[in-house]
Amino acid sequence: xxxxxxxxxxxxxxxxxxxxxxxxxxxxxxxxxxxxxxxxxxxxxxxxxxxxxxxxxxxxxxxxxxxxxxxxxxxxxxxxxxxxxxxxxxxxxxxxxxxxxxxxxxxxxxxxxxxxxxxxxxxxxxxxxxxxxxxxxxxxxxxxxxxxxxxxxxxxxxxxxxxxxxxxxxxxxxxxxxxxxxxxxxxxxxxxxxxxxxxxxxxxxxxxxxxxxxxxxxxxxxxxxxxxxxxxxxxxxxxxxxxxxxxxxxxxxxxxxxxxx
Amino acid sequence: xxxxxxxxxxxxxxxxxxxxxxxxxxxxxxxxxxxxxxxxxxxxxxxxxxxxxxxxxxxxxxxxxxxxxxxxxxxxxxxxxxxxxxxxxxxxxxxxxxxxxxxxxxxxxxxxxxxxxxxxxxxxxxxxxxxxxxxxxxxxxxxxxxxxxxxxxxxxxxxxxxxxxxxxxxxxxxxxxxxxxxxxxxxxxxxxxxxxxxxxxxxxxxxxxxxxxxxxxxxxxxxxxxxxxxxxxxxxxxxxxxxxxxxxxxxxxxxxxxxxxxxxxxxxxxxxxxxxxxxxxxxxxxxxxxx
Numbered sequence: 001x002x003x004x005x006x007x008x009x010x011x012x013x014x015x016x017x018x019x020x021x022x023x024x025x026x027x028x029x030x031x032x033x034x035x036x037x038x039x040x041x042x043x044x045x046x047x048x049x050x051x052x053x054x055x056x057x058x059x060x061x062x063x064x065x066x067x068x069x070x071x072x073x074x075x076x077x078x079x080x081x082x083x084x085x086x087x088x089x090x091x092x093x094x095x096x097x098x099x100x101x102x103x104x105x106x107x108x109x110x111x112x113x114x115x116x117x118x119x120x121x122x123x124x125x126x127x128x129x130x131x132x133x134x135x136x137x138x139x140x141x142x143x144x145x146x147x148x149x150x151x152x153x154x155x156x157x158x159x160x161x162x163x164x165x166x167x168x169x170x171x172x173x174x175x176x177x178x179x180x181x182x183x184x185x186x187x188x189x190x191x192x193x194x195x196x197x198x199x200x201x202x203x204x205x206x207x208x209x210x211x212x213x214x215x216x217x218x219x220x221x222x223x224x225x226x227x228x229x230x231x232x233x234x235x236x237x238x239x240x241x242x243x244x245x246x247x248x249x250x251x252x253x254x255x256x257x258x259x260x261x
Numbered sequence: 262x263x264x265x266x267x268x269x270x271x272x273x274x275x276x277x278x279x280x281x282x283x284x285x286x287x288x289x290x291x292x293x294x295x296x297x298x299x300x301x302x303x304x305x306x307x308x309x310x311x312x313x314x315x316x317x318x319x320x321x322x323x324x325x326x327x328x329x330x331x332x333x334x335x336x337x338x339x340x341x342x343x344x345x346x347x348x349x350x351x352x353x354x355x356x357x358x359x360x361x362x363x364x365x366x367x368x369x370x371x372x373x374x375x376x377x378x379x380x381x382x383x384x385x386x387x388x389x390x391x392x393x394x395x396x397x398x399x400x401x402x403x404x405x406x407x408x409x410x411x412x413x414x415x416x417x418x419x420x421x422x423x424x425x426x427x428x429x430x431x432x433x434x435x436x437x438x439x440x441x442x443x444x445x446x447x448x449x450x451x452x453x454x455x456x457x458x459x460x461x462x463x464x465x466x467x468x469x470x471x472x473x474x475x476x477x478x479x480x481x482x483x484x485x486x487x488x489x490x491x492x493x494x495x496x497x498x499x500x501x502x503x504x505x506x507x508x509x510x511x512x513x514x515x516x517x518x519x520x521x522x523x524x525x526x527x528x529x530x531x532x533x534x535x536x537x538x539x540x541x542x543x544x545x546x547x548x549x550x551x552x
Binding site: 104 | 278281282283303306307309311317319322326330333335336362378
């Protein structure tokens with residue numbers, strides 16, 4: 001054997017994860033179609049909401065300032081959901097057998113997918129933000145608020161990516177795994193992403209007010225616009241961290257179960 | 262090099278998957294390179310390399326990137342990983358294609374890359390699960406050459422295949438399995454002797470003579486392989502194709518007054534031989550008794 005075993009297990013766990021993050025990142029850079037969809041779709045939504053629906057929606061302040069945080073969240077969520085497909089592809093092709101017969105930490109493969117997903121979505125989210133700024137989005141955030149907004153978005157991406165990984169582990173085909181992106185894409189509609197929840201009928205309003213997307217959006221919006229985030233920030237953070245931890249734990253469990261059949 | 266030969270569903274892949282620690286056996290014990298596949302899975306994984314039935318190469322990466330990634334996952338340092346990758350690309354004639362994405366590779370190139378991936382860390386044991394399935398004859402030859410060279414370098418190889426010629430071409434020992442159990446085991450020559458490259462088919466008039474003749478032949482000193490088919494009153498006796506040995510066979514029966522009523526010389530096709538061994542000669546009807 002030529003492998004060097006003088007390092008600690010933790011060193012190799014990190015080494016393996018980095019290698020597989022590299023792999024997943026390369027893959028996503030080369031799935032040009034998926035990359036374009038991940039960026040173009042939110043941009044279309046942005047144009048649609050700002051120029052088509054926006055005129056009819058009444059909010060305090062300009063509508064573009066209201067809707068951009070929602071679009072950014074949609075972009076982050078939609079892009080992260082693609083993790084379900086890439087995880088499922090690995091699970092249903094011969095790739096998984098090869099990885100499993102390697103002496104590597106079993107969580108490295110999933111970690112690779114999730115971290116690559118977060119990196120990818122950071123790029124597409126920055127792109128959406130850039131276009132929004134060009135269209136007249138005028139945030140009033142200081143450095144601390146920007147960092148806060150980026151932090152909460154990172155946590156959100158991580159949570160969605162881990163949940164997407166779970167879905168990818170359950171789905172029997174990549175096509176089925178793709179359904180997760182639609183779920184993630186539609187959930188923000190019933191939230192304060194595009195319209196204030198006050199205009200919705202009772203049941204929807206109750207759902208919108210209590211589903212995780214609303215406090216996350218309100219937090220990002222508050223941070224970007226320099227207004228108060230109130231209790232939303234704590235709730236948002238709890239959802240994101242909770243989602244990440246629960247998603248990661250569940251994904252690890254599902255991975256073990258799926259691979260020990 | 263050891264080959265597992267058997268039809269679809271015989272249990273070849275299952276065996277490999279157990280030995281490669283991918284699934285846990287329902288019972289029994291197995292060791293690979295001296296390690297127990299259940300209790301010492303990690304040690305086993307360090308000693309083996311698995312090439313699955315479907316080329317497990319990463320289509321979106323280039324051949325070179327696939328190898329480098331595997332080298333890193335096998336915990337080689339950067340310099341060694343680069344050197345090893347260049348060596349393997351050269352050895353499997355992929356150097357010119359190294360910067361191309363695997364999605365553009367032909368079936369044969371993928372298999373070669375797959376084999377190269379197995380060899381990144383020169384493991385002492387390699388499992389090859391049907392390495393030439395769905396390859397054209399030329400690519401098949403190329404893969405065979407690569408596998409033979411591996412065997413020469415002293416690596417233990419366990420190969421599964423559905424094709425007799427592949428096992429014959431490559432393996433030192435062959436185990437024929439079907440329905441989850443071992444049917445026959447031996448060197449290619451020993452198995453061929455059982456199946457019979459050539460066989461003399463002896464037709465008898467009645468069951469008593471058939472049984473007696475079978476007994477005589479089985480007790481003979483040089484012990485040719487004998488298969489009796491009681492329904493058709495036929496004895497199938499392995500021969501080396503030499504007319505003199507057929508004559509000796511007939512003389513022996515003649516002396517005991519057990520001469521057959523008719524003789525046919527039969528050279529089974531490879532497919533037929535394989536079907537004979539796995540007991541599926543009569544696909545049309547229920548299985549006949551083995552006599």
